[in-house]
Amino acid sequence: MRVMPEEILNISNLYVSVEGTEIIKGLSLTINKGEVHALMGRNGAGKSTLANALMGHPAYSIDSGEITYNGQQLEELEVFERARAGMFLSFQYPSVLPGVKVGTFLKKSIEAVSGNPIKQRDFRNQLKAAMQLLDMDRTFLSRYVNDGFSGGEKKRLEILQLVLLQPTLAMLDETDSGLDIDALKIVSKGINQVAPQAGCLVITHYQRLLEHVKADYVHVMVDGNIVKSGGPDLAHKLEEQGYDWLEAEA
Amino acid sequence: MSDEARDIVGDYRYGFHDEDKSIIRFDNGLSEQIVRDISAIKNEPEWMTDIRVKAYHHFVEREMPKWGNPEILNDIDFEAITYFLRSTDATEDDWKDVPEDIQNTFDKVGLREAENTWLGGITAQYDSEAVYHSIREDLESQGVIFLDMDSGLREHPELVKKYFGKVVPHSDNKFAALNTAVWSGGSFLYIPKGVHVEMPVQAYFRINAENMGQFERTLILADEGSSVHYIEGCTAPSYASTALHSAVVELIAMDGAKIRYSTIQNWSNNVLNLVTKRAHAMKNSTVEWIDSNIGSGLTMKYPAILLKGEGSHAEVVSVAYAGENQHQDTGAKVHHLAANTTSNIVSKSISKDGGRSTYRGLLQVTPKAHNCRSKIVCDALMLDQDSRSDTYPTMEIGNSSADLEHEASVSKVSGDQLFYLMSRGFNEQEAMGLIVNGFFDPFTRELPSDYAVEMNKLLNIKMEGSIG
Ligand SMILES: Nc1ncnc2c1ncn2[C@@H]1O[C@H](COP(=O)(O)OP(=O)(O)OP(=O)(O)O)[C@@H](O)[C@H]1O
Ligand SMILES: [Mg+2]
Numbered sequence: 104m105r106v107m108p109e110e111i112l113n114i115s116n117l118y119v120s121v122e123g124t125e126i127i128k129g130l131s132l133t134i135n136k137g138e139v140h141a142l143m144g145r146n147g148a149g150k151s152t153l154a155n156a157l158m159g160h161p162a163y164s165i166d167s168g169e170i171t172y173n174g175q176q177l178e179e180l181e182v183f184e185r186a187r188a189g190m191f192l193s194f195q196y197p198s199v200l201p202g203v204k205v206g207t208f209l210k211k212s213i214e215a216v217s218g219n220p221i222k223q224r225d226f227r228n229q230l231k232a233a234m235q236l237l238d239m240d241r242t243f244l245s246r247y248v249n250d251g252f253s254g255g256e257k258k259r260l261e262i263l264q265l266v267l268l269q270p271t272l273a274m275l276d277e278t279d280s281g282l283d284i285d286a287l288k289i290v291s292k293g294i295n296q297v298a299p300q301a302g303c304l305v306i307t308h309y310q311r312l313l314e315h316v317k318a319d320y321v322h323v324m325v326d327g328n329i330v331k332s333g334g335p336d337l338a339h340k341l342e343e344q345g346y347d348w349l350e351a352e353a
Numbered sequence: 354m355s356d357e358a359r360d361i362v363g364d365y366r367y368g369f370h371d372e373d374k375s376i377i378r379f380d381n382g383l384s385e386q387i388v389r390d391i392s393a394i395k396n397e398p399e400w401m402t403d404i405r406v407k408a409y410h411h412f413v414e415r416e417m418p419k420w421g422n423p424e425i426l427n428d429i430d431f432e433a434i435t436y437f438l439r440s441t442d443a444t445e446d447d448w449k450d451v452p453e454d455i456q457n458t459f460d461k462v463g464l465r466e467a468e469n470t471w472l473g474g475i476t477a478q479y480d481s482e483a484v485y486h487s488i489r490e491d492l493e494s495q496g497v498i499f500l501d502m503d504s505g506l507r508e509h510p511e512l513v514k515k516y517f518g519k520v521v522p523h524s525d526n527k528f529a530a531l532n533t534a535v536w537s538g539g540s541f542l543y544i545p546k547g548v549h550v551e552m553p554v555q556a557y558f559r560i561n562a563e564n565m566g567q568f569e570r571t572l573i574l575a576d577e578g579s580s581v582h583y584i585e586g587c588t589a590p591s592y593a594s595t596a597l598h599s600a601v602v603e604l605i606a607m608d609g610a611k612i613r614y615s616t617i618q619n620w621s622n623n624v625l626n627l628v629t630k631r632a633h634a635m636k637n638s639t640v641e642w643i644d645s646n647i648g649s650g651l652t653m654k655y656p657a658i659l660l661k662g663e664g665s666h667a668e669v670v671s672v673a674y675a676g677e678n679q680h681q682d683t684g685a686k687v688h689h690l691a692a693n694t695t696s697n698i699v700s701k702s703i704s705k706d707g708g709r710s711t712y713r714g715l716l717q718v719t720p721k722a723h724n725c726r727s728k729i730v731c732d733a734l735m736l737d738q739d740s741r742s743d744t745y746p747t748m749e750i751g752n753s754s755a756d757l758e759h760e761a762s763v764s765k766v767s768g769d770q771l772f773y774l775m776s777r778g779f780n781e782q783e784a785m786g787l788i789v790n791g792f793f794d795p796f797t798r799e800l801p802s803d804y805a806v807e808m809n810k811l812l813n814i815k816m817e818g819s820i821g
Contacts, residue, residue, distance in 0.1 A: 158772075159775075159776075160772050161768065162768070181775075182772065182775035182776055183775045183776075183778055183779055183780045183781075183784075186775065186777055186778040190776075192776050194773065194776075196769075197773060198769050198770045198772075198773035198774075199770075200770060200773075200774070200787070200791055201792065201794075202791025202792050202793070202795070203787055203788070203790070203791035203794075204794075208777075208787070211779070211783075211787070212777040212779070215777065215778030215779050215783065216777070216778035247791070247794075268777075
């Protein structure tokens, strides 16, 4: 007997522009619970634009198309409501928040997303477990969010948030970029922990991430649209042959 | 901000007032007779009356400052102000003896709880005079003197006579002259040699009556090798008419002493806050002004430290928040008058909803002050286009061995920062609140934790309203 897939995200014929320039051009994509979708493509193809538009960044305007999230029209939700509804974006370039301590930020964020205060003890336990999983040092907690962080540290903090917030839709924008091998494994652990209960959209340039994270689908984006979808083999082929053959095909 | 915090704090939660049940209230307006009457009603020694009268004449002749906000200053109607109001017969040392509505007021502003949990002593001033005073016995037995200033003058006239007006002479500026003429209340604090006061002592200044002028006068003497942390807080009811708060604070840190003076200024917007604060730092001593200005319509205040003794250190950490109809004209003045002296100045200001913040700083190094070090960091954060922020740093460097660092920045909250926070579940207001609290963190982390929490709540309230 086949179990009906539980649809989390459905994008159909989406057009997105930034400052009057069309970047996403008629893209469609469905993500079900428990699926990991890898999204690949050249620099400037529009991957981050897609992720930012889904999260609701005000600079990206949705010109046409439909997006439903858990059956609801996404455009009806403000950014923070999307977060509270279980959407999460791991940023390609996370912001620095001077003076805001990581520990405070994480606790408040958990409370904001869940809508409930969390007991200090529960928070401490959750945090301890997550930091252990990601092999992170406690000294992180008293630093200011992303202030003076190395590239890899920023990415780890994004994954720590992913693990703590337990989203329904996790979008990871090049979270694997700039990581050494050990860090890559750790970040993968974080993704794998969340993946079974969520839909994941993993934007990456590297096949090597997919050695640690099992992708159900690999999509290739060219000039604002998905031009090819396949399994993990597609990532291998891209790694070996680049994108030219696809563009020729398209 | 959370609903919980909102429930606790409301908008300006200190805007309430008690019925004016004063037992003596002078007619509004100022004259030599009023000045003499204030002195007479307090049974002061003649020398103090003379100081007052002299200061009064200086006040009359002295020009208004031309900096700050001359428009508002020139508009002050000194005849519309009450210069003296007595609420109770005596300064009590048991809350039970304080009239109930006044007790409740100090309850609501959180003073009584703080007194019970972690303060070494408090003075509660209500309009012109202290209505309640306490000091822990162990401090008293070590010889610490902590009194309201009127009692200080009565009980320790020799000390007061020796130091009163020596750090801030009445001729310093028009408002120092006014304060010297009509001063009432404030704190007198003396820490004997070598005594370290572990728990902070606090004064709380509450204006209650309408059109009130509050002119407290504070003198803190930390004798050799002693240390103390003094905290002041203040609030007032919201009235349509102007209230004037014009204090003078004088600190003297003797050799090796340390004074930390923290202020949480949260006047209602109808209060003009024109204050002169200055300290003398003797050999190897440290003076720290931890100064916040969140309330008032106009504040002009530039805490100063004269580093008179070799090896002395000055620290000024100040934050200002200028919201709608507020102008915070604040800063710091440090004078390096001796060799090997060091100073550190951090100033942070936020402007929002058309509010205006001004940093006015002076750093002086005299020719004989060799090998001084100073670092000044001045950051302004603008939360919208309508607000204004100006910086006027002045440096007078007379000795080339000085090692100086000066950084200044004006920044805006970036759209990406807000988006990042909102993607983590914070609405715009909460996101702004986090950014603002973070911006002020170098200040709040210097406060005792209860006050830091309080401060963050205050700021969150300020963030409400016009966003979105
Ligand atoms: N805020 C913006 N303002 C102006 N142009 C933008 C903005 N965001 C994206 N663009 C443009 O949209 C195009 C797609 O950018 P996007 O960041 O989505 O690419 P990407 O696929 O994520 O690339 P990379 O692999 O380099 O991260 C680029 O040409 C980029 O310059
Ligand atoms: Mg990108």
